[in-house]
Amino acid sequence: MATEEEQLQYFVQKVDKAEKDIERLQSELSALSNPKQLIEEGMASPELEKLRSENQKLQYQRNLLNKYLSEEEKRVRNCALDIRGIIEDVFASAIYAAFPELPNPVVLVVPSAKFADYQCNSAMSISQQRSAVTGTKSNPREVAQLILDHLPETKFFEKVEIAGPGFINIWLDKDFVSSEVTFLLTHGVTPPNVQKKRVVIDFSSPNIAKEMHVGHLRSTIIGESLSRLLEWVGHDVLRINHLGDWGTQFGMLIAHLVDKFPNLLEERPPITDLQAFYKESKVRFDEDEAFKRRAYDCVVKLQAFDPFHYKAWRIIYDISMEVNNEVYKRLEVTLKDRGESFYQERMVKLVKELKEQGITEMDEHGRTVMFVPGFNVPLMITKSDGGFTYDTSDMACIKQRLQEENADWLVYVVGNEQNIHLETVYEAARRLGWADKAKHRIQHVGFGSVLGEDKKKFKSRSGDTVRLRELLDEGIRRVEARLQETERDKDLSPEELEKVKESVAYGCIKYADLSHNRTHDYIFSYDKMLDDRGNTAAYLLYANTRIRSIARSAQVTPEQLSAAAKTMNVDLEHPAEYKLAKCILRYAEVIVRALDDLFLHSVCDYLYELTTTFTEFYDKCYCIEKDKTTGAILKVNMSRLLLCEATALVIAKCFHILGIKALDRM
Missing domain, CATH: 1.10.287 (Helix Hairpins)
Structure with missing residues (x-):
């Protein structure tokens, strides 16, 4: 080797x-x-x-x-090496050399577990392109042969063969695979090399005074996981919680607060249910004209930063964020809170700047609007009374992120329904010269809705929106009941039991979300997500504890495994060993793909594939040989224990990206 x-x-x-x-x-x-x-x-x-x-x-x-x-x-x-990326480059070299007359010939390399390790499927497309460009007719097998004739020498492949109408099957060199597994064991699960960027990612974004509910679940979970992924590969990531903490509703809330708690500046109001408080104020706002006028007056004073009204606003803000932060703590989510209030002065300057540049105009209703080429609905920069809108804050927001934060890459984890609005804002930023397509990557990471088992929007039994903390509490109760049914709780200490309940409940909720294509709706089902069979976090957590227990069962210490990785080759003679090793090494290409499209279900699919491939390996390849009578250890296959360790290391990294806490015992 x-x-x-x-x-x-x-x-x-x-x-x-x-x-x-x-x-x-x-x-x-x-x-x-x-x-x-x-x-x-x-x-x-x-x-x-x-x-x-x-x-x-x-x-x-x-x-x-x-x-x-x-x-x-x-x-x-x-x-880490992105093996698929390397293969693409090798075949790109051959294709460009074989067909220099073709502009941008297709280079298509895909994993191919059924026929080989990878497959190049370029010949069919190149055959058609060649006929169109040069008039030279050639069948795909001839094209495939020309590609093979121009392949540069490498040590990555064991063999390369043409199959069928022009597919090129590629088998990796076994020594190369073994050396890569050894590299992983001695250096850890390292990220693929990427060009480092300054990333601002916007996610979760609840409204102040309204408790976080199931509608915030997907943005929070997807945003946290993407942040972990981006940070792991080395990007400089700023996680922003774009809070709805400014606007008309706060005049309503402040007016109601002042009426209910006249001494609010001396002692903190005992508000235990912000949701109920909000509903009370909304009823008054809708039914009492005098209260409505007073609420509007409070808004004006708040936006002028009147000390009394600003302090009243701060009380509501603090109570609300205490509740939100408890949910974030349970989900292990980290964010920098930056609400719409942060942009108040920037919005004032923005409106003035756009008017001076002659970019805005007044519509028939007295509103200041900005038309963006390519979009039918204009951005509303100010309302008829001069007040700001979501459009105003989003424009001030994107400008601040590009110019003050110096972001190269903006990520907005927001529901699918906001796509047109966000694309309008992005295009406006480009038209104004704030964003440059060649320099800045601006992405809307859209997602579908969470549905109940009736395939309608997820609601509580009473028909109300489900609060996020209640959803998490129910998950804990369900896990505890499942542990009691199977009597697994009797094998755990009180401390271990708490860890298992939290890890399984929160891990299953996260994985059920992330394992689906984010652009689609998905059905929320505790029964399905807590099933320890199939593609669920419960199954993956349980499988991981089994993998981690193998070395302990063999009485091999981490120090002994580390020493073995440095001194011996990983044997891949058995087909199940070789299959597992190649699956382990695919993690880098999976990460590269996720960084490209920001879809996390591909990471989940890979994690499930790796775990099932390991199960197949473990069923066919003994790692420990014991005396059937005494149970004494007769032989330990250290090479296979190293494969177990490599698998566990990759699973641990995937768990970290997905926000799942691994367990020693379940």
Whole structure:
């Protein structure tokens, strides 16, 4: 098996050879000022054009080999290799060399567990493209053969073969796979190398004075998990909780607060149910005209930062955030609170700036609006009374994130229904010169609704919106009942029991959300999510505790495993060993995909696949041989224990990204 130093030397030699070939060809071409004209005039051989083509191919190959060299150098920086990405580059090199006349030929490499390890499916598309561009007819198998003829030498593949009408099956080299597993064991589960960015991610975003409910569940869970993913690969992440803490409703709340608690500035009002308090004030606002006028007056004074009204607002804010923070603590969610109030002064400046630039206009209702090309509905910058809107705060918000936070990448984890509004804001930011498509990545991470088992919006039995803390409490009760039914609770200490209840309940709620395609609605079912069979957090948590117990059962310490990883090769002779090792190494390409599209169900799918692949391995390959009579350990297969350890390490990292707490015992 080649060492890392030998592989590095191999790439260095390849780069040197490519550079010498390029220098030779360039020296032959440099004396010719216009090669094409010389060929047309008969003063130079058509071979010259072949030299030019060969030069372009070698340039591409040199860039590719330099990338491989860079990949090996990343080892010093503890970065994982994206094997699928490497295969794509190898085949891109072959395709560009074989078909230099084609603009942007398709490079399509996919995992292919059924026929091989990976499969290149480019031949069919290239065959069609070639016919359209050059008029040359060729069947896909001929195209596939040309691709194989131009493959650069690598040590990644055991074999590459054409199958069917032009599919190219790719098998990884076993020594390469073994060395990669060893790298993982000795360096840990390292992230793939990515260009580091300043990311601002906006998620959760409840309204002050309204308790968090099931409608906030998806944004909170998806946003937290994406933040963990982005932070792990090295991005500089700012997690923003864009709170609804400003506007007309706060005049209503303050007026009601003053009436109910005249001495509110001397002692904190004993408000235990903010939801009920909000409903009381809303009834008065709708039915009492005098109260409504007083509420509007309170809004004006609050937006002018009158000390009394601002302090009353702060009381409501603090009580509300104490309740919210308790939910965040239970879900292990971390956020920087930054409500609409933060942008108050910025909104004032924004409105003035847009008016001075002549970008806004007055509509027939006296509202200040801004039309954005490509969108039918304009942004409402101010209401007819001069008040600000959601559009105003969102415009001030995106400007602040781009210009003050210097963000390269903005992520908004907001429901699907806000897509048009957000896209309007994004395009407005580009039109105003705040955002540059070439420099800034701005993404709406949309998601569907949480449905009850009746396939309607999830509600309580009374028909009310389910509060988030009540949903979590019910999860705890269900887990406790399940443990009592199976009598597993009797094997746990009180401390262990609390950990299991929280880990399983919260983990199952998170995983049930994240394992679905986020753009779709999903049905919330405690029974399904707590089932320890199938693709659920309950199953994954239980499987993980079993994997972690194997080394303990073999009486092998973590120190012994660490020493073995440094001194021995991981044996992959049994098909189940090899299959598991290749599955372990796929984590980097799964992470790269999730970073590209920000869909987390692919991480869940991979985690489930890895766990079931491990189960298949464990059923077929003994790790510990014991005396059937005495139970004494006769033999320990250390190589297989290392595969167990590598699996557990990858599962632990996936658990961290998904916000699931692993358990030692269940």
